[in-house]
Structures are given as C-alpha cells and as structure tokens.
Amino acid sequence: MGFQMKAIILGAAMAAVACTTIIALVLSLANHQTLDQPYSTQYGIVFDAGSTHTALFLYQWLGNKENNTGIVSQKQSCDVDGDGISSYVENPPAAGESLKKCLDIAKAVIPEGQRKTTPVYLGATAGMRLLKLQNQSLADSILVEVTKTIQSYQFDFRGSRILSGMEEGAYGWITINYLLESFIKHTFEGLWIHPKAGKILGALDLGGASTQISFTPKDPVKFPDSAFNLQLYGYKYELYTYSYLCYGKDQALKKLQAYLHKTAVPTSIISHPCYHKGNNVSVTLAELYNSPCVVKPDNFNPSAIVTFSGTGNSSLCLSLMENIVNLTDCALSPDCGFNGAYQPPVNGEFFAFSAYFYTFDFLGLAPKAPLTRVLSTIETHCNKNWTTLTAENPAIKAKYLREYCASAHYIMTILLKGYKFNNTWDQISFEKQVADTDVGWTLGYMLNLTNMIPSERSRAVTGVAHSQWAAQIFFIVFALFLCLLIIGILFVRDPKH
Ligand SMILES: Nc1ncnc2c1ncn2[C@@H]1O[C@H](COP(=O)(O)OP(=O)(O)O)[C@@H](O)[C@H]1O
C-alpha cells in the first residue's frame, strides 16, 4: 500500500473516531437535559447552636425543581463569634446579632437568584435544653431573637427550635451513614445498591452539655423510649439512641469541680488532680453552681471565689470520674450504659466526633490508636506541668489546653466503663470529617427536613451519575485505543515507513 493511501486511511480513521466521540458526548448531554430538567447547584443552611458555640454549615447539592435528591456536600462552615446562644440571658437581641457575620458570608456565596429558595434551619442543643429547664421564657426570647435576625435575610427560613436529645443522636447517626454511603451505594456500573447491613456505623457525640450514643443493636430495642425507627430508601432501621443531659464534657467537669468543692475541707484553695501542676483555675461560687446539672450547697456566698490548684495526678483524676458517672446502678443488668440508663450491648463500628475528636486529636490519638498507647499517652500528658505544656502549645487556647487531661479521663470512663467498649475498643474511630463534610447532627437534620432521604426505594437518589462520566471516559479511552491500534496495524505491516 502506498504511503499516500495509508495516510488517507489513517486520517479517515482518526476523523471517524473524533466525530463519534463528539457525537457521543453531545448525545449524552442532550439526553441528560431532555430526560431531566437542567441540574443546578442548590444550597441549604443549618445553624448548630451548641452549648458552647454556634456554627453555620452551608451545604450544596445538584438538584432540579422536581427532584431535590442530589448528593449533598458541605460547601462552607462559619464559626459565630462569642459563646453559645444560651449564654445571652442578659441580652437576647445580641444572640441574634451574633449570627449576622456568618449569614453575610453565606449570602455572598449563594447566587442572588437562589437565596429565596435556600432553606435555613437553626437547631439548638443541650445548652438551650438546660436554659429551658431553668427559665423557659428566657429560652423562648432567645429563640425569638435569632429567628428575627435570620428572617431579616432573604432566605427560605424554616424555623429555630430546640432539638430533643434523641433527635440530636439520630441525626448524627444519619449524617455519618449518609456520608459513608452505608444506606445506599452508587456502584461503578451506575446502580444504586443496598450495602451489607454490617456496614452501618454507630455515632458517639460528646458536646459541652450533653452526650449522645446511637447505633443499630443486634437485638430489638427493649424500651420504646430509646428506640428510633426509620425507613430510608425502602429499608427499615431500628436505632438505639440515648442522650445524657448534663454529661457533655463541660457539665461533667463542672460536676467534678462541685464534687471536689463539696468534699474539700472548707478552704478557698482546692487540689484538682485533673489540672496540670502549676495551673490554677479560679471561679466564683455563683459560676460554679450556675447550672441545673449541679446541686447547690444549702448555704453559699455566690461572690466567694474558690481556686482549683492543679496537682497533675493522672490515676487519681481517673478514679475521681467514678464520682460523677454512676457505674453501679443498673436495674436492667447487664443492659446499661451509665447512670442506670438502658443500653443494649454496643454493636459494630463507631465514629466518635465533636469533643471526643478534639481531645484525641490533640493527644495524637486520632483516628485510632491501640488501647495501651491511649492509656500511656493520657498519663504522660496529665503529668506534664503547665509551664511546659503552654510552651509546647502556644497556639492552643488555654481553656481547651487545661482540660484535655480531664476530658481524656472522662472519655475513657464513659467509653470503657459506661458504654462498655472494653472488649471492642478498636471499633471506635475518632473523626471530624467524612468526604470533606463535618460529622455532626446538622446534615442529617437538613436531609430529613428537606425530604432528601426518601423512605421508599423508587425515588432513588439522582445527581450527576458517576456512570455517565464513567461511560464517557471509557468511550474516549476506547476511541484512542482504536486509533493507536489502526496506526499500529498500518505501520507494523509495512515497517519501511
Ligand atoms: N478545639 C477544641 N478543643 C477542645 N474542645 C473543643 C474544641 N472545640 C470545641 N470543643 C468542645 O466541644 C464541645 C462542643 O459542644 P457543643 O456542641 O457546644 O455543646 P452541646 O452539643 O452539648 O450543645 C464543647 O465541650 C467544647 O468545649
């Protein structure tokens, strides 16, 4: 065959391949647009009004008017300045004001035409639960003020409310399993399948004022009070979920201070084995007893000051934890968590987030470490004196730094002795994010309230299917391969050229 002829064949083959590729791409795009309405990025906002601080989470997904079931990811988060909204008892309007910075940031990210259709939710957790117990009208007026502020923006405001502990636990569990695709998984071939039941993870959330545990137990939940029934994508789940109010990290450590204060000989300086040597923490008795989680002494002078003086005694610190966590009462033995609460045996893998993660991350123990290393790391950390510790960690806020020792021992007490992970320690991972999205209750809350997790299987998830891209990439690679093959055949058969 002459060289000119070969060049013509080669040219024609390449042109044919190029044309087919372009036609295939155009057809697939056209198909996408005619079968479904055009996809556009949609947004949703959830405020997590926690006991210690408020954060805004901005989520995004691809959706169209008919079907809002795209895969949701976190676009941005924003920390509200100042403390949690429950701290604004003296000035509720300032709680509303505090949200403006983050609302402005979210507004700048969301295109103007889409703001009106962006749902916004505010969920408050244990800090507001406690305030409501103390003074319902104050809690209501704070919710009124945050509502007013959010309503002054042109979003689709869907309400500010206090979540129950069970909701908080269940939505955290939904978030984790949604992000890990444990409910429904998108395969390479473009199918949505139901993964094996064993891959459902449990959720452990340690807040400042409450702590939650949620998982699917092996056997049916015995008490309806702690059962949460869900149907997601046509499959039923029975979740055990329990929230311990007053057993978040900060309230637990406050209980410990109150215990030490009440059991000490009357003096203004009290030894604290969980604080580092050289670290002194002073509080007024009004502050120490300002929470419904601690029982006030009969007579006390609110303006008196007590100073907790750190002794950095790791083993004593650990043993003190059993004075604030009741590990002995259990009417339903052995099915108990702590404080006599019903809990079936833990089952499967767990993700531990929020203050569990912050504490273990600081100690270099996240996402996982063997139990022996965890115990020795905590001991070494607790025994460090305050001067060394602050010099080693100049960027860490003192209020966090002084409490990692106490938090770590509290965490080990509730995990090992409360929830009884003593034989299944390696099932727990300490995590902050999955797929660049923060783990917490907010995503699960939004998915539920916007009906983005259908209960029936037929309304399966849409979004830009992996399979479509996979097919296109496959086709292009195949076309290139064909082209090379033709070149190869032509030249191998006539090596002169
Ligand atoms: N960087 C950090 N290091 C240590 N602890 C942290 C850090 N950031 C947040 N926390 C703790 O995480 C917890 C978050 O609780 P929060 O969500 O505010 O309360 P709740 O969920 O009980 O309403 C608090 O105890 C807070 O002190």
Ligand SMILES: [Ca+2]
């Ligand atoms: Ca929280």
